[in-house]
Amino acid sequence: MASPTPELHNNGRNNNPRINLESSPGSLRANNNACLDSRNSPTPLVNNETNSHPTPAPSIFKRAWSKLGIDRTVAALVFKGALAPLIATAIYQSKSVAEIYVNFGYLIIVVSILAVPILPRGKFMMNMSISVLLTCLAMAMVLLGQYAGIKARQNTTPAGALPDIALGYNSSAAAVNAIFLMFNLFGINTLRAARPAFSIPAVGYNIFVLLGFTYGPQMATITSSLRFSKELFYSFLTGQAIGSGVSLLIFPISSRKVFFGEAAGFLQSCRGLLKSQVAFVEALEYSQMECAPHPNTRLASGGVSETDHADDNQTEESENTRLYNQRASSLKASSAALLALAGKLRDDVVFAKREIAFGHFQSNHIHEMHRLFMDILIPIVGFSTITDISERLNYRFCTDTEWTEELDSAAPTQTQGSWRRGESESVEWRELIRPLHASLKPFVQVLDDSILHILILLKFVPNPNKTKSKPKKPTDGAGREGASFNQDIEKGLNPGDIGFGDYLDKTIDSYRAERTENLKTWAADRGLSCIFRDSQERAHLPPNPDQGMDGRHGGSRDSRFSERIHLIFYMEYLMYSISKRILAVVRCAESRATDGTLERRQFIFPSLKTVTKLVKGLIDGEDSNPGIYKTGGVGADVQTVSLGHSLQTPKDPEHLPPKGSWQAFGDRLRVIPKFFGSDPSKFGARVTIASMSIAIMAYLHQTHMFFIEQRVVWGIVIICLGMNPTTGSAVFALITNLGTTVLATVAAFINWYIVGQKTAGIIVFLFLFLMVYFYFLVKYPRFLVAIASGAITHVLIVGYELQVRVEGIKAATSTGQAFYEIYLLAPYRLLAVGGGVIVAYIFTIFPVPITEASVLRRDLGTSLFLLANYVNSTTSTVDNRLQDKEGDMSLPSSPGRRLEKSRQDLLQKQFALQNSMRRNLSFMDWGPNFGGEFPKEMYTLIIDEVQNIINYLAVISFASETFIAARRESPSPVWLSEFAKSRPETSAEAHKTTSLLILLSASIKNGRPLPPYLDVPSDSHLSQQIHGDKADIMTFNNLNEPGFRALAAIKLAQSCMADSLSRIVDPVRELVGEVNFSYQIVDSNE
Structure with a gap:
């Protein structure tokens, strides 16, 4: 629903877990930390919650690590990410290894980085499977393209030509390779835009075809082509193999573990959110009555001016307002954090169900767990909308008060009655809200214990009751150990005891009966019967000036009264629904604890349906037409349903439904122009044009040697890696990519010279610098492309120089590349990469810029x-x-x-x-703005109100x-x-x-x-x-x-x-x- 807002109170970290990589193990770190402290909540600590003994000040080292946000999980991810390129660099120092890869040894390092070994196992395996398949496809395309180029060379070279002509530049071979390159760049970048799952694998495919087809015109024989392609292919597969080994063997993190960590964090966030909600309900007492008439128009009984009393009450009112605003902000932030975590759960449950594992829960158990969590989400987030509702009701009250003041200003003698009516409304509201808060506080404590009960039974947190003492192992009545059952209900059940669900069920019924009786008594004392009161009149409409004073106040007051009664019912209904949903999770957790699921481990494999859906999703993508169903299917012959237009195939205003097989065939043909007119195709065309604006140098007689010698191909790689569809994000990418590339060049110099150019020291410092890159990648995933550009630049500089040391200058220049010392190579690499970044930006705004404003308006x-x-x-x-x-x-x-x-x-x-x-709103400030300012505030207001409508619906x-x-x-x-x-x-x-x-x-x-x-x-x-x-x-x-x-x-x-x-x-x-x-x-x- 809404994106996360700033962090909560200083002890509310459970409700805003830092998820550093999308669905990455970083989220597991935050959520596991949340699980360890079950008492964390977003509400401030009360006065008696202080430590009796002062804690010693942490050391400088610990303070630095805390400031950087480094814990065990972050350190493990950083180490793991840098280990794969370290291994790739180290093994290439062997002569026997260098003889296999020749001039592409540095590619092993680059590919091991692109493997992203820090991803959870499920995501990594999907990413790696696609990468290997695309690598094989790229190999086949390069072989085909180079073979066609060689045949074109042979057919256009006269018999008996001199070696310089027969083996030199050939325009036909260059043209063939250029055509193959354009076709492959367009295809893979269109696919990358249409299918997000191909984003990372597409980078490797781009590098493979760029190297294959820019070196292709030099291949004069089939033998040289096969040797070149084999070296390139082996380099990619080796880098992917190293990345796979590190991911699966070094600090392995499964997608199931990430899901369970996020599930624990979700439950802990629910605990904190419930406490925030109770605290806000208490502050609601002051939310409806803060807009009192101006002091100079109020008269107390006896005609005494209220101005004197205003100064006395000002401090109290400002304190109440501050408390209300503070708790409202805390509740909104807690709700937004829970929604963000629910989004992560929704993404990661897919990978958790697909994974092969050895554990307790089957995929259907995970599916059920996720479904029950999502059942909690709607009512608990819906309850948080009381902040917005109370602000709306308060606005109506303030508006009515202003109209009252305007009308009363002509009759000062009547303002006393107006002030008394306001006081009467204040008393009336407090009589409603105070008993609700008094009932909610102990009830929410039971719900909090129930969530702790779930966490204990599912083994997300240790059982505090068992850690205090170790009695004889209890059983659950069926002879199974590990679950305790306290038969003495009078003494109460503790979280973790089987049977706590029955206690919760009784508590829910008692709470509902108590609240019902209280409301009935309250209504009977006031002679009320109907819950709707003057329902047709809108509270925010001005009263009729022709009415008397009592009539003017009565209509709006009755509407406000009705709305406040409804707000009480709204909160009670949603809290009751929350408790019922939590009870369902408790029942599920107790059944898992008693049926032996948590006592045995077994091999778990994804179902055939899950695998089929995975493959189908990669091929077809998600359905672009919501709610469309085929008329057949299960139960179609049982009942006939007349579908509305929104549940049928979308209509085409230019074509009637096809009649006959020929028209149906024509309908399928129209998919082709539709594809080329789609947004992914347009983006793929832009990337292709931008890439060929530089790659054309590889196919012209005057520039092809310069292109090879100066390694210009890496500028094209950066184009494919960092090109963005809109101008604002392009400016952001331009600045960040150039900045990280410059810093990476400086870091490469330091890496090389700080150890006196000794190979062993260079490799060690390369590992340290890679850890720095991966640290920023883990902590700031928003800068993924920029960090990847910097890391690749660093590796290209240092890795190539180390490669030359192993194989020698003669072998290093055999493919046409010129050898440079590092003080020349680094600036050339910087120019190539920087040129690619600038060209990517140029072709983002040329010929027609796609601005964030236009995309935002369309969206x-x-x-x-x-x-x-x-x-x-x-x-x-x-x-x-x-x-x-x-x-x-x-x-x-x-x-x-x-x-x-x-x-x-x-x-x-x-x-x-x-x-x-x-x-897009966040990128709006980055894009160039010509003419008047963009109405950002209006768009923000509309987007926020759309979000509110979605919440209420x-x-x-x-x-x-x-x-x-x-x-x-x-x-x-x-x-x-x-x-x-x-x-x-x-x-x-x-x-x-x-x-x-x-x-x-x-x-x-x-x-x-x-x-x-x-x-x-x-x-x-x-x-x-x-x-x-x-x-x-x-x-x-x-x-x-x-x-x-x-x-x-x-x-x-x-x-x-x-x-x-x-x-x-x-x-x-x-x-x-x-x-x-x-x-x-x-x-x-x-």
Whole structure:
């Protein structure tokens, strides 16, 4: 949903784990650290939580390591990453090894770096498998291209030609090799843009074909071509083999271990987030009443001015505000960190299920564990939206207060009553929120113990009860050791004891019954019955000036009262849902502890379905059309479902559906122009053109020797490695790549001369410098390309000089490269790499620059369109659940399953677009800006409100699940039946939001003005307003029935969603304008 915000309080590190590489072992380090301290939370320590004995100051060494963020895991990753190129460098110092690889020994070092041995095993094996396959493909393409070039040379060389002519430059051979190079560069870079899994392997493929086809014109015989290709091929395979050995044998880290570490961190983050939520609920007492009338307009009883009291209360109010803001920021940061960690879990669970391992959990166990964790995510993050809801309600209160002041200023004698009404609202709100906090605090402590119970049973943390004492090994009643069961329920169960789930279940029921009884008593004392009060009037609308004073205040106050009641129900429903989801995880963990799963290890292999999905995903990529299903499949013959347009194949406005086999064949042919017009193809063409602008030197008679002698090919490698699709990221890459290349050149000089040019010392210092590169790679993965450019530059300089020492100058120059001492070679390497970086930037902005602004505008339009689809699918979901029309959810063809899949796909695409848009926003300051400033604030506001709508829609969809259980009760609740009847599925009002979002999307995406007189829905109509006689059935007596609190949660969520929608319309209108030909004549004298 949202990207992580700054870190929390100083002891909240569990909720914001540093994930240094995407789904890398670095995340495991942070999460394992989180698991070791079960009491960490994002709330400040209370006064009595102080150490009784002062701790000694750490040494300078420890302080430095702490400042650099180096721990055991980081040190192991840095060592592991630098070890592979160290081994490659060391083995080449042997003459027997050098004779095999000849002039490409330094490539072994480069390829061992590109293998990225620090990746978890699952990701590494997938990456290495693709790399080896692409290396074999590149070998085949180079052999084919060089063979074609040799044949072209033979066919264009006259018989009996002199050796200088027969073996020298040949334009036909050069042209053939150039064509093969262009074809391969375009293909691999298009594939790299279309399939992210090929990003790293594509770099090796680019290097292979660049070297093969730029040296290709020199190959005059088949024998020389085979010898050259074999040396190149062996160098790549050796580098990959060294990287594989280091990855699998040195500090091996499995993807399953990473997943379990992140799972432990996820649970620990949930513990901290729950504590942050309780702390914020306590601060909510002051969130609704901070906008009191101005002191000079307030009168106390007896006519005494309130100005004197204002000074006394100012300090207390500012302290309350500071506390509220501090806890709100902590809660938002905790929620964002949990979402970021959930994203990592979602990515890594795929690799954990694919991995071959020897352990406890089968892949289906991991899948179930992940599903249960994601079930917790929606309600626990949804609960965190209370920060946004409270700010909206506070804004409405402040707005109403300002209107009250304006109206009351004409009648000062009535301000006393206005002030008393404000005080009455404050007391009313505190009577609601204080008992809720008092009940939540012990209840959340039980939930915290329950999560600790899960961590202990799954062996993510040690059992503190067992470490204190070592009694006789208990059993679980079935004769199995390792699980304890405390039969004395009166004394209570400790986390880690089997049966804790029953205790949690009883606690949940007791909490719900207690809160229901408290609310019923509170409502009865005030003569209240219906949970909806003046529901048709919007709280933020100004009161009617024609009404009396009581009428003016009564309408807005009633609406605020209703919204606050709904906020209480909202929090209670989501906390109850959180507890039920945690209970489900507890049950799962206890079943794993008692069925012997955790007592035995076994070899685990991925299922055939998992492997099939892996291969299919690499070939086809992800489905670009969310929610599209074939009409066949399991259960298709059981029920017939009429699909809406969004669940069918997308329509083509230029073509009707094909009739007959010939038209179907023509439909398939149209895939070809569609492919060449796609964004990945355009990017591949840009990379190819940029590369050939330099590579053309290798195929011209006047420059081909210069190209070989000066090693210009490495400039092209940097183009392929670091070219970016947009101008802002290109400027960022230009600066960082040039900077790291210069630093790497300086480091190469230091590496060579600091040890007096001794080979052994050079290799040792090369290892140390590589550790520095990998340290920055682990800590700052954002600079991956820049760090890789620097490391490759360093290796090319030092590795080549060491290679010449082993094989001699004569062998080193046999391929046409000139030999230079390091003080000349390093600047030449720097110029080649720097030239490649600059050319990559030039062809990013030439001939037509693709700016972040244009990409951001397009993505925002797409996001609004997807949001319209998500709103519509959620509306249909609520309708189906109210009418009990979801069908058999076990059948993939049922309407409920289709809608569920559609919502999930839409949500995943929204997550990707949100991340992309925020990344482009961060690069906006880097790109060149000509003309007026980019309206960054407006785009940020729209993106944030889109994110808010997504959050509320997720809550609405989640809350509507309770209608299914309520429907299946016998008899079905009367309030639910009446509510369902009052909600027509085909109502045009229900789709106003969807229509508006599609209009906004089209205007933003195409840069066209909005139509005039846009009707912004006052409510998103995801649950119909309750009014009139129907309100009589919505009473406090129904509080304990399934789904009743969910109804109020949906009502509040849809109200906030409507507010967010209204906040989107004005910025969009400001950006694109509105069709309006009216005019006004303004007198300049006025």
